[in-house]
Amino acid sequence: MENDWADKADDIGLVIFAIIGVVWYLTKDHKYLRSALPAVLVSLGLLDKIAGLIIERKDKDAVGDDIGGLILFVFAAGLVIYQYFKTGKLLKAAETV
Numbered sequence: 001m002e003n004d005w006a007d008k009a010d011d012i013g014l015v016i017f018a019i020i021g022v023v024w025y026l027t028k029d030h031k032y033l034r035s036a037l038p039a040v041l042v043s044l045g046l047l048d049k050i051a052g053l054i055i056e057r058k059d060k061d062a063v064g065d066d067i068g069g070l071i072l073f074v075f076a077a078g079l080v081i082y083q084y085f086k087t088g089k090l091l092k093a094a095e096t097v
Contacts, residue, residue: 007062010052017041017048034091038083039077046073 021041049070056062
Protein backbone atom coordinates (compact mmCIF):
# COMPACT_ATOMS: atom_id res chain seq x y z
CA MET A 1 0.00 0.00 0.00
CA GLU A 2 1.25 3.44 -0.90
CA ASN A 3 1.70 5.42 2.28
CA ASP A 4 3.36 8.69 1.38
CA TRP A 5 2.39 11.39 -1.09
CA ALA A 6 5.39 10.79 -3.34
CA ASP A 7 4.11 7.26 -3.98
CA LYS A 8 0.59 8.50 -4.73
CA ALA A 9 1.68 11.34 -7.03
CA ASP A 10 1.85 9.20 -10.17
CA ASP A 11 -1.63 7.78 -9.59
CA ILE A 12 -3.06 11.25 -8.95
CA GLY A 13 -1.49 12.44 -12.20
CA LEU A 14 -3.21 9.66 -14.15
CA VAL A 15 -6.57 10.59 -12.64
CA ILE A 16 -6.05 14.23 -13.61
CA PHE A 17 -5.11 13.29 -17.20
CA ALA A 18 -8.17 11.01 -17.43
CA ILE A 19 -10.50 13.75 -16.19
CA ILE A 20 -9.05 16.22 -18.71
CA GLY A 21 -9.52 13.69 -21.50
CA VAL A 22 -13.12 12.86 -20.60
CA VAL A 23 -14.10 16.52 -20.20
CA TRP A 24 -12.45 17.38 -23.53
CA TYR A 25 -14.18 14.48 -25.29
CA LEU A 26 -17.64 15.32 -23.95
CA THR A 27 -17.52 19.07 -24.61
CA LYS A 28 -18.65 20.45 -27.97
CA ASP A 29 -17.87 18.26 -30.99
CA HIS A 30 -14.33 17.30 -30.03
CA LYS A 31 -15.03 13.61 -30.49
CA TYR A 32 -15.44 14.26 -34.22
CA LEU A 33 -12.32 16.38 -34.65
CA ARG A 34 -8.75 15.31 -35.30
CA SER A 35 -6.70 16.58 -32.39
CA ALA A 36 -3.29 15.97 -30.88
CA LEU A 37 -4.70 16.20 -27.34
CA PRO A 38 -5.39 12.43 -26.95
CA ALA A 39 -1.81 11.70 -28.06
CA VAL A 40 -0.49 14.32 -25.65
CA LEU A 41 -2.54 12.94 -22.75
CA VAL A 42 -1.49 9.33 -23.30
CA SER A 43 2.13 10.47 -23.67
CA LEU A 44 1.83 12.35 -20.38
CA GLY A 45 0.44 9.17 -18.84
CA LEU A 46 3.49 7.29 -20.10
CA LEU A 47 5.82 9.91 -18.62
CA ASP A 48 3.84 9.72 -15.39
CA LYS A 49 4.37 5.96 -15.19
CA ILE A 50 8.10 6.40 -15.85
CA ALA A 51 8.23 8.99 -13.06
CA GLY A 52 6.35 6.53 -10.84
CA LEU A 53 9.00 3.89 -11.47
CA ILE A 54 11.71 6.35 -10.50
CA ILE A 55 9.89 7.52 -7.38
CA GLU A 56 9.01 4.01 -6.21
CA ARG A 57 12.21 2.21 -7.24
CA LYS A 58 12.96 1.07 -3.66
CA ASP A 59 9.52 -0.53 -3.10
CA LYS A 60 9.47 -3.77 -5.12
CA ASP A 61 5.70 -4.27 -4.87
CA ALA A 62 4.90 -0.74 -6.02
CA VAL A 63 7.38 -0.98 -8.89
CA GLY A 64 5.79 -4.24 -10.01
CA ASP A 65 2.43 -2.51 -10.29
CA ASP A 66 3.95 0.35 -12.27
CA ILE A 67 5.68 -1.97 -14.74
CA GLY A 68 2.33 -3.36 -15.88
CA GLY A 69 0.97 0.15 -16.33
CA LEU A 70 4.12 1.20 -18.14
CA ILE A 71 3.76 -1.62 -20.67
CA LEU A 72 0.13 -0.65 -21.23
CA PHE A 73 1.02 3.02 -21.77
CA VAL A 74 3.86 2.18 -24.18
CA PHE A 75 1.44 0.29 -26.43
CA ALA A 76 -1.35 2.86 -25.99
CA ALA A 77 0.95 5.77 -26.78
CA GLY A 78 2.30 4.00 -29.84
CA LEU A 79 -1.21 3.26 -31.11
CA VAL A 80 -2.64 6.74 -30.49
CA ILE A 81 0.37 8.51 -32.01
CA TYR A 82 0.29 6.18 -35.02
CA GLN A 83 -3.44 6.84 -35.52
CA TYR A 84 -2.92 10.59 -35.27
CA PHE A 85 -0.27 10.67 -37.98
CA LYS A 86 -1.99 8.04 -40.16
CA THR A 87 -5.28 9.99 -40.24
CA GLY A 88 -3.36 13.12 -41.20
CA LYS A 89 -1.92 11.34 -44.23
CA LEU A 90 -5.35 9.97 -45.14
CA LEU A 91 -6.92 13.42 -44.88
CA LYS A 92 -4.25 14.89 -47.16
CA ALA A 93 -4.78 12.09 -49.66
CA ALA A 94 -8.55 12.64 -49.60
CA GLU A 95 -8.11 16.37 -50.23
CA THR A 96 -6.10 15.72 -53.41
CA VAL A 97 -8.79 13.46 -54.91
